[in-house]
Amino acid sequence: MTVFIIRRTLQAVIVLLVMSAIVFLGVFAIGDPVAILISPDATQADIDAAIRNLGLDKPIWEQYLVFLGNALQGNLGDSFVYNEPAIRLILQRMPATLELAVVAVLLSIFVGIPLGMWAGLRPSGVAGKSIMVGSIFGFSLPNFWQGIMLILLFAVILGWLPAFGRGDTAEFLGIRSSLWTLDGWAHIILPAINLALFNTSLVIRLTRASVREVIGLDYVKFARAKGLSRRRVVGVHVMKNIMIPLVTVIGLELASLIAFAVVTETVFAWPGMGKLIIDSIFVLDRPVIVAYMMIIVLMFIAINLIVDILYSVFDPRVRLSDMKR
């Protein structure tokens, strides 16, 4: 276990290093932030001063080394635009994105798994077939279009829910979130559904396929031959086995929802990280882009670690100490 964690940590450091270098070079290659940031009628002296202030007068490798040195002390640089630490900017907006992603993942779990199990247990029934057809729509219709339709139906036509923005926040257990208020829930429900649709479809299809596979295996038949109730056979024998593939997918899902909530955040004007990163890319605000990428990478690594640990909980044949990756 200890060896496992040490190895994982080392891998994380290497990935972070490589990643930061790539993003650093990438942004450098795309263009010159100064040209975008400075007003067109600035004098040459102003421009030179700005370049020096931002540290852009030094060669790129030196800029990178300075960045690394600061990063080791937990400073990922100040935003070119806001003149504030990039990390702080991101962390300010993180809770909004996190709560959106968490609600979306919970939706895809608690809607996707039951529907997928239903479709898997009664594959030829009308309900089972409808679920599968529905999941194809969830899969293939463009995300932004689904979002607009949700707004049109529930906010504009029916007027049940607010069309955009994040609701009131409150503090509970030291966490400030809009999930603690009713207004918050009214605001989050539509964007969360929008963000969850694709993944719910994925969970439905994966659950169904796993159920179909497991249900035909000998050990399920043997469980039935013991005279167990249907509830126990499905709820324990089938369920525990389909959790193994599901945990991986749901873990990766959570990570990708956090990283790629951009479209939903834009459609619903949700004040999250996605909106910030899009704006930062437009103005080549390198410190924010790099910091954002590093946080996302860290998150992927952490979620992967959790998935691996959950794996060994669900599957006794897997022991963390044997894990090669």
Added chain:
Amino acid sequence: MADPILKVSNLCTYFHTKAGVVKSVDDVSFEVAPGEILGVVGESGSGKSVTGFSIMGLVDPPGRVDGGSIVFDGRDLVGLDDGQMRRLRGKRIAMIFQDPMMTLNPVLRIDTQMIEALTAHITISNEEARQRCRDALGMVGIPSPDERLKSYPHQFSGGMRQRVAIAIALLHNPELIIADEPTTALDVTIQAQILYEIQRLVSEHNTAMLWITHDLSVIAGLAQRVAVMYAGKVVETGTVAEVIDRPLHPYTNGLIGSVPSRNRRGEPLAQIPGMTPSPLNLPQGCAFRTRCPKADEACAVQPGITAPLPNRFIRCFHPVEAQEVIGEAVSA
């Protein structure tokens, strides 16, 4: 002999697949009495497992029991509802499966899988349940059962897993056990040990048993009577001694000829020519027609059950003559 506990009559179990109807079990009849072991032999695909699953009520779509009756202890199991069938399964009728590596759930501990088999049928305290599980494991020869209960299936060898499956089958002292090739996947010494233990348990508890196998030599030392299956039909029944000594059906004769024997050491083993016909496309009439040395025009009609000798039943128009017997003819 005592009254049969199980009486299967004209059982038909068909799979209604997209490609056509597969008559996996077709007009099969046999019976087993308490304390008796009935061997069911036949090559792969002859319908042995499907027969067992039909009795357990575990045939899944597209398969279903399309006809006949399965009378267990005076009650027809065909048409029982789910709940009634569930109460019988594992309690009064138990089944041991073919592949020990696949019968135990890989993600559940042995104790979970054993205790749930108990609590599915009786109310019992956890401590008492554990005691019964330990006893059952001890009975099938598993050392240090206490420790073993806390293990997962992957920590056991194939032989050990099959013993656990047998212990689970024995938990409620069932009146009927269906053993579907329980030793085929195991090596010979372990097979012998398990056979010995099962025989002992069956006679101690006066259990009726259906022993399914494709290996006639296993049946020879174990069962009292045998039913030979070919392409979904029982083609010959009789006592094991009589059938092996003097097979009447050409298929049985071929089967015996393909078993190594001391009397024919050094001779090549006889083989049944040809291949098992596709279950979707069985020959008209006698399904063995394409491989049978005695086939003629008469065999284009499905043969009924006849008794050429007392208490010997076959489905064949041209029973094997004494001098045609491959197995013992040489030594005679």
